[in-house]
Amino acid sequence: LAKTTQPISMDSYEGQEVNITCSHNNIATNDYITWYQQFPSQGPRFIIQGYKTKVTNEVASLFIPADRKSSTLSLPRVSLSDTAVYYCLVEMNTGFQKLVFGTGTRLLVSP
Amino acid sequence: DAGVIQSPRHEVTEMGQEVTLRCKPISGHDYLFWYRQTMMRGLELLIYFNNNVPIDDSGMPEDRFSAKMPNASFSTLKIQPSEPRDSAVYFCASSLAGSGEVTDTQYFGPGTRLTVL
Numbered sequence: 536l537a538k539t540t541q542p543i544s545m546d547s548y549e550g551q552e553v554n555i556t557c558s559h560n561n562i563a564t565n566d567y568i569t570w571y572q573q574f575p576s577q578g579p580r581f582i583i584q585g586y587k588t589k590v591t592n593e594v595a596s597l598f599i600p601a602d603r604k605s606s607t608l609s610l611p612r613v614s615l616s617d618t619a620v621y622y623c624l625v626e627m628n629t630g631f632q633k634l635v636f637g638t639g640t641r642l643l644v645s646p
Numbered sequence: 647d648a649g650v651i652q653s654p655r656h657e658v659t660e661m662g663q664e665v666t667l668r669c670k671p672i673s674g675h676d677y678l679f680w681y682r683q684t685m686m687r688g689l690e691l692l693i694y695f696n697n698n699v700p701i702d703d704s705g706m707p708e709d710r711f712s713a714k715m716p717n718a719s720f721s722t723l724k725i726q727p728s729e730p731r732d733s734a735v736y737f738c739a740s741s742l743a744g745s746g747e748v749t750d751t752q753y754f755g756p757g758t759r760l761t762v763l
Contacts, residue, residue, distance in 0.1 A: 567750060578650075578737050578754025579689070622689060624752075633702060636681075636689040 539625055539637040546643050553610045553644075557623035557637045560604050566626040568599060568606045573620045573639075582621070583608065610642075618644045650755035652738050658761045664726040667758045670719055671740030679752060680713055680723050681737040689737075695721065696743075728762045735759050 539559045547553045562568070567586055571579035583590060585597040585606070596609040606625075610617060623637040651670040659665055671678045679694040693703040698715045706713070710729070715721040725732055739752040 569751065571752075576757075578739070578757055579752075580754070581751045584751060633704075634679075634691045634694070636691070638688055 539623060539627070539635045541621075541623065541637040541640045543638070544641040544643070546645065547613050548645050549614055550612050553613050553617075553642060555608045555621050555640045555642070556605055557608075558605045559623070559625045559627070559637075561627045562603050563626040563633070568597070568603070569624045570595070570597065570606075570608045571622045571624060573622065579622060613642070613644045615644050615646065618642060650738055650740055650753055652755035652758050654758060655756060656759045658763065659728055660763050661729055662727045664724065665728045665732075665760060665762075667723040667736050667760070669721045669723070669738030669755060671721070671738070672742075672753055673719065675740035675742045675753075677741040677743050677752075678715060678721050679739040679741075680721070681739065682734045683737060683757070684734045692723070730762045733760055733762050
């Protein structure tokens with residue numbers, strides 16, 4: 536069964552850097568890796584997307600090794616408002632379902 | 647743009663009843679996705695369409711679930727008959743896959759919270 540796994544939860548303090556990793560062993564060769572943020576009672580919201588190496592935008596960076604079997608979302612200086620659940624989304628090479636969300640990581644940022 | 651619109655926002659029904667969830671994607675988007683979210687199973691893709699054609703429905707739980715996209719601006723997800731285990735939040739999302747990638751940025755609606763008693 537194709538799986539996309541993430542740590543269940545992480546704790547941090549304001550101003551710290553947070554790195555969340557997603558493991559996706561059976562990722563398809565030719566599609567993006569995308570990360571989403573979800574607040575309670577809302578739909579997921581796009582954060583960042585990449586295919587390989589490193590991508591950076593105004594809110595985050597995404598690190599993807601050459602084999603693409605994992606990806607790491609980096610939030611440079613978190614604030615209280617970054618408390619949310621973070622998901623990776625990939626297309627898998629195997630398994631009955633191809634488009635798979637990660638298990639989600641609940642990030643709690645404290646003062 | 648108003649974003650992805652879903653209706654109703656909340657639905658409470660009794661077991662055995664038919665439930666229809668509705669979605670209006672962002673105008674011009676090529677892809678439309680239906681997801682289900684529960685505490686136990688997380689976010690699951692049910693089905694997605696490209697240019698109104700169903701591409702992958704392998705996530706549809708069973709024959710009680712059906713989805714249609716009669717035109718580019720409207721889609722429905724129907725459950726008939728509904729069961730308590732169908733209780734979940736159902737999200738619709740759309741994307742403009744300019745590069746042709748199915749994992750291109752998706753824009754999610756606010757979701758429909760379904761409770762089947």
